[in-house]
Amino acid sequence: MxxxxxxxxxxxxxxxxxxxxxxxxxxxxxxxxxxxxDKAGLEAALxxxxxxxxxxxxxxxxxxxxxxxxxxxxxMGADKGILVTDRVLGGADTWATSSTLAGAIRxxxxxxxxxxxxxxxxxxxxxxxxxxxxxxxxxxSYAQKIEIDGDSVIVERQYDDRYHVVKAKMPCLITALAxxxxxxxxxxxxxxxxxKADITVWGRANLVDVEDSNLGLKGSxxxxxxxxxxxxxxxxxxxxxxADASVEYIxxxxxxxxxx
Amino acid sequence: MDFxxxxxxxxxxxxFKEFAQNEVKPLAQEVDETENFPRETVEKMAxxxxxxxxxxxxxxxxxxxxxxxxxxxxxxxxxxxxxxVIVSAHTSLCCDPILTFGTEEQKQxxxxxxxxxxxxGAFGLTEPGAGTDAQGQQTKAVLDGDEYVLNGSKIxxxxxxxxxxxxxxxxxxxxxxxKGRSKKTISAFIVEKGTPGFTFGVKEKKMGIxxxxxxxxxxxxxxxxxxxxxxxxxxxxxxxxxxxxxxxxGIAAQALGxxxxxxxxxIAYTKERKQFGKAISAFQNTQFQIADMxxxxxxxxxxxxxxxxxxxxxxxxxxxxxxVEAAMAKLxxxxxxxxxxxxxxxxxxxxxxxxxxxxxxxxxDAKITEIYEGTxxxxxxxxxAALLK
Numbered sequence: 001m002x003x004x005x006x007x008x009x010x011x012x013x014x015x016x017x018x019x020x021x022x023x024x025x026x027x028x029x030x031x032x033x034x035x036x037x038d039k040a041g042l043e044a045a046l047x048x049x050x051x052x053x054x055x056x057x058x059x060x061x062x063x064x065x066x067x068x069x070x071x072x073x074x075x076m077g078a079d080k081g082i083l084v085t086d087r088v089l090g091g092a093d094t095w096a097t098s099s100t101l102a103g104a105i106r107x108x109x110x111x112x113x114x115x116x117x118x119x120x121x122x123x124x125x126x127x128x129x130x131x132x133x134x135x136x137x138x139x140x141s142y143a144q145k146i147e148i149d150g151d152s153v154i155v156e157r158q159y160d161d162r163y164h165v166v167k168a169k170m171p172c173l174i175t176a177l178a179x180x181x182x183x184x185x186x187x188x189x190x191x192x193x194x195x196k197a198d199i200t201v202w203g204r205a206n207l208v209d210v211e212d213s214n215l216g217l218k219g220s221x222x223x224x225x226x227x228x229x230x231x232x233x234x235x236x237x238x239x240x241x242x243a244d245a246s247v248e249y250i251x252x253x254x255x256x257x258x259x260x
Numbered sequence: 261m262d263f264x265x266x267x268x269x270x271x272x273x274x275x276f277k278e279f280a281q282n283e284v285k286p287l288a289q290e291v292d293e294t295e296n297f298p299r300e301t302v303e304k305m306a307x308x309x310x311x312x313x314x315x316x317x318x319x320x321x322x323x324x325x326x327x328x329x330x331x332x333x334x335x336x337x338x339x340x341x342x343x344x345v346i347v348s349a350h351t352s353l354c355c356d357p358i359l360t361f362g363t364e365e366q367k368q369x370x371x372x373x374x375x376x377x378x379x380x381g382a383f384g385l386t387e388p389g390a391g392t393d394a395q396g397q398q399t400k401a402v403l404d405g406d407e408y409v410l411n412g413s414k415i416x417x418x419x420x421x422x423x424x425x426x427x428x429x430x431x432x433x434x435x436x437x438x439k440g441r442s443k444k445t446i447s448a449f450i451v452e453k454g455t456p457g458f459t460f461g462v463k464e465k466k467m468g469i470x471x472x473x474x475x476x477x478x479x480x481x482x483x484x485x486x487x488x489x490x491x492x493x494x495x496x497x498x499x500x501x502x503x504x505x506x507x508x509x510g511i512a513a514q515a516l517g518x519x520x521x522x523x524x525x526x527i528a529y530t531k532e533r534k535q536f537g538k539a540i541s542a543f544q545n546t547q548f549q550i551a552d553m554x555x556x557x558x559x560x561x562x563x564x565x566x567x568x569x570x571x572x573x574x575x576x577x578x579x580x581x582x583x584v585e586a587a588m589a590k591l592x593x594x595x596x597x598x599x600x601x602x603x604x605x606x607x608x609x610x611x612x613x614x615x616x617x618x619x620x621x622x623x624x625d626a627k628i629t630e631i632y633e634g635t636x637x638x639x640x641x642x643x644x645a646a647l648l649k
Contacts, residue, residue, distance in 0.1 A: 072271065186275050187309045188332070189322030195268045 001054040001148070003045045004108060005078070006101055006115040006131070007038040009062055009069040013120050017229040025121060025227060034069045037116025041176035043183040044146050045114050046077045052148055055079050057108065061089060061100050067199055074194035075186035086203035091217030094122070098130030099214040103207030105135065112153065113173040117142055128175035138172040144180055263562070272328050276335035279308070280343075288340035291471035292621050297422050298471055301343055306377020310347060314575070315355055319367055320375035326506075326575065327568040330513040334564070337517025338524065339618075341625030342471035344517055348510030349418040349472075350374070353633075354381025357427050357448065357503045361491035370425050370450055382423035383507075384414035384477050385500050392638055394429075394500060395444060399479065401430035406486045408432075408449060410479040413461065416632070420475025421460050426451045427503070428477070429496045446496030450488040457482030468624035505583045507633045509571055512564045512589035515597035515629035519560060522597075522604035522622045523553050529608055529617075540607070549607060553600045560593040584646045591639035594629035601626040 011017070011030035018026040034042075045056045058073040060066050061084040070081030084104045092100060105113065113135075115128035125141070132139035144163060145156035151170055156163045158177060186194075204215065213219055241249060254260045265273070283304055291298050305311055313329040315321025322328075329351060337344030358371045373379040390396035399412025410430055417426075433445040451458060461476030491499050527550060530541040540546050567589035570582035601623035605612035612619050630636045 068267070068271075071267075075271070075275075185279055185308050186271070187322065188272050188275065188313050188324045188328055189309055189317065191272045191275065192268050192322075192324055192328075195266075195271075 001048065001052055001112065002108075002110045003048060003054050003056050003112045003114060004105060004110045005038070005042045005045045005056060005058045005073070006113065006128070007042060007058050007060050007069055007073060008035045008116070008119050009033070009060065009066045010035045010119050010121045019227065019229075032065075032068070034072055035116050035119045035121075036178040037118060037120075037176055039116075039183045040178045040180040041114040041116050041174075042073055042076060042078065043181045044143070044174075044176055045112075046184065047181065048112075048146070048148060049077070057082060057110075059084065059101065059104060061085070061092070061097060061104075070199050071191075071194040071197075072186065074197050075190040076184055077190070080200070081197070082200045082202060084202045084206075088204050088212075088216050091220060092215070093220035093222035094124050094126040094130060095221055096215050096217075096219040098127045098134060099210050099219065100207060101127070102131050102134035103210035104202055105131070106208035107202075107206065111170040113137075113171070115173065115175050117175045117177050125175070128173060132173040135171075135173070138168040139175070140166050140168055140172065141175040143174045143176050146174060146176075146180070269327060269331065272324070273331050273335065276332050279305075279310075280335045280339045284336055284343050285339035288342070288618065289615070289621065291340065291342050292468075293470075293615070295465075295470045297473045298340075298343060298346070299422070302346060302377070302380065302422075305347065309377070311350055311377030311380075312355065312375025313351065315351075315359060315371065315375035319359065320372040321355075325568075326509065326571040327565060330509055330564055330568040333510050333513035334517040334520070334561075337514040337625075338521035340471075341514060341518050341622065341628075342469045344514040345418060345469050345472050345511070345628075346380075348507070348514055349383060350381045350423075352507040352510040353383030353418075353503055354423070354425060354427050356506050357383075357490060357499055358450065360502065361448070361495070361499050362450075363487075365487065366450060366490065374425055379424035380419055380422055382417055382419040382426045383503065384417050384426055384428040385504075386414060386416050387412070388415055392635060394446075394497065397429065397431050397444060397446060399428070399430040401432050401447060401449060401484075403432070403486065404483075407483040408486060408489065410449070410451070410457070410482040410484055412479055414477040415461075416464060417475055417477050418472055418632075420473045420477065421463070422473045424453050426453070426477065427490060427499075428479075429500055432493055432496075445494040446500070447493050448490040448496045448499045449484055450490055451479075451482070451484055455482055455484065466628075468621070468626070468628055470624075504633055505586045506571060508586040508590040508639070509564065509567050509582075511629055511633045512560075512567065512586070512593040515590070515593035515626065516557070516560050516564050518622050518626045518629070519553070519557050519593070519597040519600040522601040522619050522626075523550070523557055525617070525619050525622075526550065526553070526604040526607050529611075533609075546607060549603055553603055556596045556600060560589075560596045563589040563592050584643055587634070587639040587642040590629075590634065591636050591643070594626075594636060597626035597629050598623075 009032050012033045018029040020026045056078045057080040058078045059082040118125035129139050140155045142158045143155045144158040147154045154167050157166050309322040312321030313324045314326050317323040333344045333348050355374050374381050401408040401410050428449050428451045431444045432447040434442050457480045459478045461478050464474040530546050533540045567585040570585045573580040604619040605623050
């Protein structure tokens with residue numbers, strides 16, 4: 001089985017988000033990490049590799065520095081890393097990004113493509129499904145469990161209060177939730193091996209069946225008016241009551257908000 | 261001179277830091293309180309290869325350098341001194357002498373499972389009458405046919421009852437030098453747990469690193485196959501000194517980690533703690549103390565990393581001598597650990613004296629780094645002997 005995992009290097013938002021005066025993200029001022037949903041997708045692929053045997057290729061589009069997340073993925077157990085980087089690809093929105101990644105993936109054999117649900121810097125959740133549209137393969141989004149059944153995948157697709165069990169024939173694309181699993185740690189030896197491994201670097205010339213009009217800033221129909229940090233939830237209300245009084249209080253609140 | 265770390269080392273530090281924060285820190289207080297050996301943590305570390313970091317891959321290790329190993333002990337010790345010394349004693353004091361002096365058979369039989377973390381290692385040199393004075397050994401090994409018969413006891417043995425494989429030193433003869441003085445011949449042996457005649461004495465009740473299993477080892481007519489002699493007969497003292505040179509880098513890294521951990525906690529605490537209407541970090545005394553603590557941590561880190569790099573050269577050419585660098589790193593880092601953790605408690609005030617706060621444990625853990633694997637006085641002897649020869 002051949003699995004492609006799309007990953008993205010994103011600013012670590014744990015320590016807060018920093019903006020430039022013009023409202024765009026100040027990426028230089030923030031540490032970078034592998035996007036958590038993507039990391040869960042990678043872990044899912046590595047578990048399929050452990051269970052069924054598979055070749056796992058990780059692919060990312062970004063600045064040359066994005067090579068770091070590919071090395072991290074190799075240190076976790078991925079087999080190959082591909083970096084898609086080119087000046088003409090800069091400033092891409094989700095449409096141009098998915099066009100680029102699909103153009104790169106057309107060079108590869110695959111049974112399964114796994115992407116994260118969404119990246120913590122943009123929170124759009126659009127790139128994964130768009131790649132499947134470009135490649136004309138089925139997509140199952142929001143996967144909380146993945147199993148292989150012959151030439152098909154069986155996926156639990158998460159909803160707020162339930163999940164659907166969806167079966168799709170491979171090749172197909174799955175978008176993974178961070179809740180899917182707890183990604184494994186790298187190993188010390190794996191890290192040093194990862195830095196010795198060759199990373200394949202592709203540019204515009206390597207993309208297959210993609211028009212220039214769909215790439216980079218010029219190929220991005222989205223215009224960002226303003227970026228802002230997530231609205232944090234308030235600290236809430238703390239009450240200190242005994243068990244019976246607490247139950248009464250909670251029930252009262254739920255009634256007040258018409259939940260029950 | 262380049263002080264920057266490679267990208268590999270930066271990434272491996274991130275790994276150790278994440279592991280320490282997620283898997284080790286949550287247990288540190290409990291491990292100290294209950295004096296229970298953190299077996300589950302050791303199993304997790306084994307799966308990730310932390311128990312064989314500087315051991316070549318062909319012997320089940322990770323094939324990384326000594327600097328990577330030192331960084332692992334450092335990051336673990338930032339949150340738990342016990343976990344740091346478990347890795348250090350296992351790697352430096354048991355894996356390393358078998359790697360350096362073992363036969364191919366010994367490496368296959370003992371080093372491979374040790375480096376994979378399937379087995380835990382320990383080292384037995386110290387005796388009630390033989391601490392700094394290693395010549396004061398009383399434990400004897402007498403060759404009887406194809407076996408050595410071991411009699412005596414070892415004390416203060418880290419990983420004591422939890423280990424599976426022990427490197428044990430014993431007297432195998434007495435020689436007379438040119439001046440007619442008799443000198444004990446010491447040899448090293450690999451001893452397996454469960455060997456008849458090998459039992460455990462009392463568990464030490466310690467001030468710090470309370471989760472590490474520190475025991476007395478007792479040998480009564482304990483028969484060890486002749487094949488378990490490590491190195492040649494009479495090479496024991498050389499093996500012990502070589503091993504301790506490497507061990508000192510591990511303990512220096514542990515001391516460094518304890519100091520840095522105490523500094524991290526102090527920075528966070530002083531920014532939150534308010535007195536006289538402002539955070540105590542706003543007072544110049546706090547600022548100056550923190551500046552001194554950080555400067556000393558940085559200096560200690562440079563010494564520890566330089567010693568690790570020097571041992572890395574030895575691993576390649578088997579010639580480079582790193583005793584002085586290791587002694588300086590251990591001497592300085594241990595004294596910095598004691599000073600910085602003590603200041604950390606002071607800056608935490610009354611809270612710092614309670615077991616609710618990690619700095620109290622760190623101060624207790626730090627003290628041993630000035631004592632074991634050669635006291636600070638021994639380090640000064642090693643350093644000055646090299647200068648004044």
